[in-house]
Every structure is written in structure tokens, then in C-alpha cells.
Amino acid sequence: MPRDQELAQGIIRGDRESVVRLTREELDAGREAVGILNEGLIPGMDVLGERFARGEAFIPELMAAAKAMNAAMEILRPLLEASGVESLGKVVMGTVKGDMHDIGKNLVCMMLRGAGFEVIDLGVNAGAERFIQAIEESGARLLGMSALLTTTMSRMGGIIEEIRKSRAGAGVRIAVGGAPLDLAYANKIGADGYAKDATVAVECFKGLVAALRTP
Amino acid sequence: MSSGRAGMTPRERLRAAMDHKAPDRVPIDFGSTSTTSIAALAYEKLKRHLGVEAETRILAKQGQVAYVDERILEMFHVDTRPLLLGPPENWNDIWVDPLTYEDEWGVQWQRTEESNSYFLLKGCFEGDGRGTIEALRDFRWPDPGDPARYRGLRDKAREFREKTDYAVVLTSAASFWAEAEWMRGFGDFYSDLVTNKRFIHALLDRILEVRLEMTVRALNETRGYLDVMLAGDDLGTQDRPMISPGMYEEFVKPRQKLLFEAMHKAAPDAKLLYHCDGCIDIFLPHLIEIGIEGLNPVQVSAKNMGDTARLKREFGKDLFFWGGIDTGRVIPFGTRGEIFEEVRRRIDDLAPGGGYVLNFVHNVQDEVPPGNVCAMFEAAMEYGRYR
Numbered sequence: 001m002p003r004d005q006e007l008a009q010g011i012i013r014g015d016r017e018s019v020v021r022l023t024r025e026e027l028d029a030g031r032e033a034v035g036i037l038n039e040g041l042i043p044g045m046d047v048l049g050e051r052f053a054r055g056e057a058f059i060p061e062l063m064a065a066a067k068a069m070n071a072a073m074e075i076l077r078p079l080l081e082a083s084g085v086e087s088l089g090k091v092v093m094g095t096v097k098g099d100m101h102d103i104g105k106n107l108v109c110m111m112l113r114g115a116g117f118e119v120i121d122l123g124v125n126a127g128a129e130r131f132i133q134a135i136e137e138s139g140a141r142l143l144g145m146s147a148l149l150t151t152t153m154s155r156m157g158g159i160i161e162e163i164r165k166s167r168a169g170a171g172v173r174i175a176v177g178g179a180p181l182d183l184a185y186a187n188k189i190g191a192d193g194y195a196k197d198a199t200v201a202v203e204c205f206k207g208l209v210a211a212l213r214t215p
Numbered sequence: 216m217s218s219g220r221a222g223m224t225p226r227e228r229l230r231a232a233m234d235h236k237a238p239d240r241v242p243i244d245f246g247s248t249s250t251t252s253i254a255a256l257a258y259e260k261l262k263r264h265l266g267v268e269a270e271t272r273i274l275a276k277q278g279q280v281a282y283v284d285e286r287i288l289e290m291f292h293v294d295t296r297p298l299l300l301g302p303p304e305n306w307n308d309i310w311v312d313p314l315t316y317e318d319e320w321g322v323q324w325q326r327t328e329e330s331n332s333y334f335l336l337k338g339c340f341e342g343d344g345r346g347t348i349e350a351l352r353d354f355r356w357p358d359p360g361d362p363a364r365y366r367g368l369r370d371k372a373r374e375f376r377e378k379t380d381y382a383v384v385l386t387s388a389a390s391f392w393a394e395a396e397w398m399r400g401f402g403d404f405y406s407d408l409v410t411n412k413r414f415i416h417a418l419l420d421r422i423l424e425v426r427l428e429m430t431v432r433a434l435n436e437t438r439g440y441l442d443v444m445l446a447g448d449d450l451g452t453q454d455r456p457m458i459s460p461g462m463y464e465e466f467v468k469p470r471q472k473l474l475f476e477a478m479h480k481a482a483p484d485a486k487l488l489y490h491c492d493g494c495i496d497i498f499l500p501h502l503i504e505i506g507i508e509g510l511n512p513v514q515v516s517a518k519n520m521g522d523t524a525r526l527k528r529e530f531g532k533d534l535f536f537w538g539g540i541d542t543g544r545v546i547p548f549g550t551r552g553e554i555f556e557e558v559r560r561r562i563d564d565l566a567p568g569g570g571y572v573l574n575f576v577h578n579v580q581d582e583v584p585p586g587n588v589c590a591m592f593e594a595a596m597e598y599g600r601y602r
Contacts, residue, residue: 014410060405060459067402067406099334100327101334150542151580151581196453
């Protein structure tokens with residue numbers, strides 16, 4: 001359907017106005033929100049994600065696309081909720097205590113939302129108690145944690161341990177990211193996943209969703 | 216390594232290295248700029264470790280970066296000395312709350328209760344509907360003519376030149392991209408590069424106008440006394456530049472060209488050192504073309520920047536390298552042996568024939584054990600000698 005291609009192209013170009021206009025037009029024409037999302041918008045994000053993975057797209061393209069996606073989701077979210085369509089999963093996200101860097105983390109949040117996740121963004125400087133509280137309140141089974149400083153990266157292991165020890169945190173899948181980290185470090189501190197950038201984070205959380213479903 | 220001259224002064228040593236000639240040993244920087252020093256808490260530990268009693272003076276407020284005491288600089292055989300612009304007298308930072316202040320660019324910085332460093336909180340043009348030409352026109356821009364910025368600069372520079380043998384490094388005001396990111400906020404700034412280009416061009420022009428005047432004034436003040444002038448704007452992430460080569464050529468390069476030309480004109484005898492973190496090797500040919508002579512920091516933990524032998528091979532004729540000692544893993548977490556190995560490797564890769572100034576990739580962070588800092592300088596003396 002050419003309208004879907006137009007929607008996808010709008011996302012790829014980061015053209016918020018045309019994405020919003022097309023979304024409204026499709027809804028007015030009687031189309032279901034879930035179709036617009038899954039057949040128009042998400043394929044656009046996927047194309048861009050692939051380009052980013054190949055090194056052909058950069059931060060501005062991702063940011064503009066994510067903003068266009070978010071603008072469309074503002075319109076679609078109430079409709080999706082009303083019709084009982086579930087998100088891919090709820091993710092609690094935050095930059096760890098002592099660290100106020102949020103550029104990378106915000107990009108991950110935007111990309112996750114763009115891929116169909118519900119994100120509860122705790123912002124920066126989040127300690128174990130805030131992560132645990134957010135899991136309790138939201139019932140999220142996925143959690144993402146970011147650090148930019150080597151100082152705060154060193155605290156991630158302790159925070160993960162505290163979350164796992166809490167009642168709400170048992171069984172929650174935790175992914176970590178941030179410039180000073182690597183896979184080996186993520187494994188060492190007991191994380192379930194590691195992502196080196198925002199597009200890999202989407203794949204990482206999709207994998208963790210699948211893992212949650214596997215008994 | 217090939218033979219170098221013996222018994223050079225620090226200034227001669229740095230000058231030789233920057234001229235791609237082998238000095239007597241690899242010159243060492245520590246504390247000469249806002250990105251090559253040490254965070255205040257790490258500095259406290261270092262002072263205790265070395266038994267040096269001194270007051271901690273802050274060199275850069277945002278990152279709470281410290282000036283390093285002269286006794287420590289001498290202990291570590293540091294060849295450089297810092298020169299920085301002063302704060303303006305017609306502007307006082309506004310304290311929004313005890314942990315948050317707003318600077319003269321309208322950018323709010325916040326620290327956590329336990330941390331010393333300030334982090335970006337909010338820009339004055341951040342948010343929907345704020346990225347407009349009108350908003351730029353209505354903003355109260357910093358005054359580059361504020362005399363306090365340059366007060367004492369000339370005397371200090373002359374004193375270094377006439378009374379010491381050290382090389383003088385000016386952290387000039389030569390940046391514009393960072394301020395633009397901060398003023399508009401990262402999310403809005405980067406999406407505007409796609410969807411609101413006219414605003415971004417106007418924003419960059421306006422910032423450049425202020426920054427260029429500050430830079431040229433500072434260079435005029437210090438004319439004849441300066442060895443290195445630092446410019447800088449971060450354009451890299453861990454695995455790629457922030458922006459595409461096309462965007463670099465559209466938004467950054469023409470403005471950098473203007474800035475760098477003005478700098479060379481104002482200080483023809485100083486070397487232009489450019490600070491840019493991250494993976495930016497694909498921009499290096501452009502940067503060389505428009506006048507940079509040295510690259511700081513060579514962030515070896517970023518993609519394409521770790522193979523320092525390759526960087527030397529491809530760009531070493533045109534660029535001197537300043538930094539290179541990994542602060543992502545080796546310095547905070549490495550053993551003494553690993554630190555020695557890192558220093559040896561970077562010297563082997565980058566120092567042949569001159570062209571290398573040894574320093575940490577970035578300011579030493581709070582958690583770094585002081586013994587690791589000392590090990591780096593010991594290794595520098597052990598391996599840095601040209602034979």
C-alpha cells in the first residue's frame with residue numbers, strides 16, 4: 001500500500017509534519033491505529049535502524065525520525081490502548097546514580113518507543129531504590145541502565161545486585177549500555193544484555209522479551 | 216627511536232615535537248587545558264598520595280577540573296603550563312538552586328549532591344517552538360568585549376615566556392558547536408539539523424561571532440608569548456561521528472575554516488591544537504586542510520582511533536598527536552604493568568620522528584587511583600627517551 005510507503009518515507013526523512021498529517025488522514029479514512037503503526041511507521045524506523053547499523057545514518061537522522069515517530073505515537077497511543085493492543089513490552093530506563101548524562105539514554109528511549117516498546121524514563125541519577133520503585137509501580141519486566149563515566153559504571157554492578165535482591169526485581173531482565181562499557185563488563189556485573197548503541201538496544205530488548213517468554 | 220637532541224628545555228622539546236622533529240624525550244602535558252587535567256576529587260587524592268599540601272584551584276567549573284600545583288608538575292616532568300581566559304565581570308552565573316546554575320549562554324548546569332562535576336540540564340532554546348530566529352534575536356548574548364575575560368592574560372603569558380622555560384598553552388574560546396548543542400538541547404539540536412536547518416545556521420553564526428571575537432582578542436593579548444592555542448568541538452561518538460560527512464561540510468567546516476584562519480592570523484607563531492573526542496578519523500583530512508596542526512586527545516577507545524600506528528602512518532606527516540593514553544579502561548582500572556604497556560605502545564606508535572605529546576585521553580576522573588596517575592608519568596620517563 002503506497003500510503004504505508006509514504007509513512008515510512010516520512011519517518012526516514014524525519015518529516016514530523018507529513019507523518020502526523022498522513023497518520024491523521026489514515027485514521028480519518030477508517031484505518032486502525034495498529035495497522036498504521038505496524039505497516040507504516042515501524043517499517044520506516046526499521047529501515048533507518050538498518051542504515052544506522054551499516055554506518056550510513058548518524059545521530060541527526062535518528063533523532064529526527066524518532067521525533068516524527070513520537071509525534072505520530074501521541075495520536076495513536078490512546079487509540080491503541082483503547083483497543084487493547086499491547087506494547088512490545090514495558091522498559092524502565094535510567095542513567096545510574098551519580099551520572100547526569102542522558103543524551104545516549106534519551107536516544108535509546110526514543111528508539112525503543114519507535115520500535116513499539118513502552119518506556120518509563122527515570123531520567124538521570126537513578127539509584128537502586130528508584131529502579132525498584134518503578135518496577136513495582138509499572139510491573140515492567142525489562143530494565144535498561146546507562147552510564148557515561150567510568151566512575152558511575154563501577155556502581156552499576158551494585159545497583160543490579162540490589163534490584164535482583166528486591167521482591168519486584170527478581171526475574172527482571174536488565175540491559176546495560178554507555179560509552180565505557182563493553183560486553184565483557186556487562187557479563188561481569190550480571191547484566192542480561194548489553195547494547196553498544198541505540199539501534200542495537202532495540203534488538204537487545206526484543207531478545208530479552210523473547211527470553212522472558214521462554215520458561 | 217631515532218636520535219634527538221639532549222638537554223632541551225620544555226619549550227624547545229614541545230616545539231620540536233610539534234614541528235615533527237625528534238626531541239630529547241617525548242614531551243608531557245598535564246593540566247595545561249580544560250580537557251587534559253584532573254578532576255578535583257582525584258586531585259585531592261593525588262595530593263595526599265604525593266604528600267603535597269596545596270589549595271585546590273578550579274580551572275574549569277563545569278567539570279570541576281583542577282589546576283595542578285607547580286610542585287606536582289615538576290615531579291611529573293610536565294613541559295606545558297596553562298593559560299585560560301577569565302570569567303566576565305558583566306555577568307554572574309545565576310544560581311537556580313544550590314545544585315544548579317545558569318551560565319552566560321543561558322545554559323543550566325546541575326550537579327548531584329555527591330558529585331562535584333556539573334552536567335548539562337537545559338538550554339535556553341530547548342523545547343518545541345524555541346528554535347526560532349526571533350528567539351536568537353531576543354537573547355542576551357555574552358559580551359566578547361568584557362575586559363575581565365582578558366585581564367592579566369598578557370602579563371601571565373609574558374611571565375611564563377620570560378621567567379620560565381615551559382611551553383604555554385592557551386585554552387582559547389575557539390568553539391561553537393558545543394555551545395549550540397547546549398543552548399538548543401541535544402535532542403532538539405540534532406533533529407533540527409534535519410528539519411530546522413535555517414535556525415541551526417543562524418544559531419551557529421551567532422555563537423561563532425561571539426566566540427571568534429573572544430578568541431582573536433585573547434590571541435592578540437598573548438601574541439608572541441604563546442606556544443599552543445587550543446580550539447575544540449566534540450564531533451564524535453564511540454563508533455562514528457555525530458553527523459555525516461555531508462553535514463560536517465555544510466554546517467561545521469566553513470565556520471571552522473573562518474575561525475582557524477583568524478587564529479593563525481592572530482597568532483602566527485602558535486600551533487593550533489584541536490580537541491575532539493570520539494571516532495572522527497574521516498574528518499581529519501578536512502581538519503588538516505583548514506589549518507589544524509595537532510589533534511587532542513586521540514580517544515583510543517573509540518572506533519578507528521585505537522590503531523594509533525595507522526593514524527600516525529596516515530596523518531602523522533600533517534598532524535601531531537596530543538593525548539592517547541586510554542582513560543576508558545587502562546588508567547582507571549589497569550594494573551601498573553598495563554599502564555606501562557599502554558604508554559610504551561602509544562610512544563612506539565606515535566612518537567617516532569617527533570609529533571607526539573603524551574597525556575591522558577581526558578581529565579583524570581574521580582575514581583582513578585593516584586598510584587595509576589603516577590605510574591603513567593613514570594612510564595613516560597622510562598620509555599619516552601629518544602635515542
